[in-house]
Amino acid sequence: MELDNIMQIAGLVAIFIGIATIVVAGIGLFNLPDLYLRASAVGTSAGLGVASIVVGALLMDFSWLNLLKALLAIVAQMLTSAVGSMAIARSGYLNGALPAAVTHTDDLMKTRRDNFS
Amino acid sequence: MSDIVLETALILLGVGMLLAAIRAYIGPSINDRAVASDLIFFAFIGFIALIGLRTNIEALFDIILIATLLGFMAALSMARLGTGGRR
Amino acid sequence: MPNHKNSSTALWPWRIITFLFWYAKEFLVANAQVTADILRPRRRMKMNPAIIAVPAASESSAEWTLISCLITLTPGTLTLTISRKHRILYVHGMFADSRESLVAEVQEMENRMLRAMRRSPGDLSRPVQVPVVAPEDKSPGGDQQ
Numbered sequence: 001m002e003l004d005n006i007m008q009i010a011g012l013v014a015i016f017i018g019i020a021t022i023v024v025a026g027i028g029l030f031n032l033p034d035l036y037l038r039a040s041a042v043g044t045s046a047g048l049g050v051a052s053i054v055v056g057a058l059l060m061d062f063s064w065l066n067l068l069k070a071l072l073a074i075v076a077q078m079l080t081s082a083v084g085s086m087a088i089a090r091s092g093y094l095n096g097a098l099p100a101a102v103t104h105t106d107d108l109m110k111t112r113r114d115n116f117s
Numbered sequence: 118m119s120d121i122v123l124e125t126a127l128i129l130l131g132v133g134m135l136l137a138a139i140r141a142y143i144g145p146s147i148n149d150r151a152v153a154s155d156l157i158f159f160a161f162i163g164f165i166a167l168i169g170l171r172t173n174i175e176a177l178f179d180i181i182l183i184a185t186l187l188g189f190m191a192a193l194s195m196a197r198l199g200t201g202g203r204r
Numbered sequence: 205m206p207n208h209k210n211s212s213t214a215l216w217p218w219r220i221i222t223f224l225f226w227y228a229k230e231f232l233v234a235n236a237q238v239t240a241d242i243l244r245p246r247r248r249m250k251m252n253p254a255i256i257a258v259p260a261a262s263e264s265s266a267e268w269t270l271i272s273c274l275i276t277l278t279p280g281t282l283t284l285t286i287s288r289k290h291r292i293l294y295v296h297g298m299f300a301d302s303r304e305s306l307v308a309e310v311q312e313m314e315n316r317m318l319r320a321m322r323r324s325p326g327d328l329s330r331p332v333q334v335p336v337v338a339p340e341d342k343s344p345g346g347d348q349q
Contacts, residue, residue: 086273
């Protein structure tokens with residue numbers, strides 16, 4: 001009974017950490033100036049946000065099979081979200097979304113053709 | 118007690134989703150929209166987890182596993198749509 | 205290049221475990237950094253973004269894929285594209301104060317990853333000078349398929 005209560009509370013704490021990460025990423029979508037920085041902000045919620053929500057749900061509803069499924073889900077989420085955000089950033093660069101003015105070096109600019117955008 | 122906390126968590130998550138939806142609505146280019154819809158999807162996974170905990174769904178972790186496995190398809194096809202098939 | 209003692213002489217499974225713990229620590233630190241920077245008001249943001257060409261030592265397709273996924277997964281750094289022919293990773297860094305700091309960060313991660321992935325670490329040398337990549341007619345923006 002005691003252990004059960006502790007796990008419930010730890011699960012709620014983990015869920016709230018994840019939700020805070022997602023809300024902060026939502027604020028970052030407005031606060032940050034260009035596509036690449038926004039993609040970085042969403043990257044926090046893609047990794048830590050979803051992972052800690054899944055861990056929280058696991059702590060609140062624990063069984064060994066659920067542990068296996070949750071671990072698989074976290075690994076899948078991390079690999080696939082990395083692929084997704086790489087694809088979006090790459091297509092943004094191909095599409096001519098220029099980095100904001102605070103970006104001090106742009107090595108990729110040298111490889112662009114002039115008649116590109 | 119735990120039910121009220123879960124409902125508060127759902128409301129907070131809804132706020133995050135709303136922020137992302139506004140960005141997806143006003144986003145100047147399709148890539149900004151793609152990033153915002155990515156965030157909406159992550160918030161949606163949170164929604165599934167919270168609603169599943171609230172109503173005691175048996176297959177909760179199966180749903181989460183499938184959602185995380187297939188979620189990046191949306192991001193990939195939005196990226197593909199943005200460049201018009203060019204890689 | 206940073207020289208890690210005993211990481212290449214340790215047993216192979218042990219190297220994988222150390223790498224996972226090191227990566228988890230980096231991941232949490234980067235998350236905290238990015239979150240703190242978003243919540244600052246716009247005047248006092250510490251970010252200093254840049255797109256830097258980083259010379260890489262990876263060889264096989266699996267290594268290229270894994271290193272670009274790991275870089276993207278760390279919040280604040282983002283792989284835009286790679287050029288396997290010139291052995292370059294194009295990395296967008298959010299807290300890149302200078303070219304050298306971002307290059308050192310990415311190359312340290314790659315060194316540790318290659319030591320964990322390969323049974324014997326092998327060749328970790330990289331070209332010192334970044335080759336000039338001219339645009340070609342065939343494949344716009346690199347040769348990643």
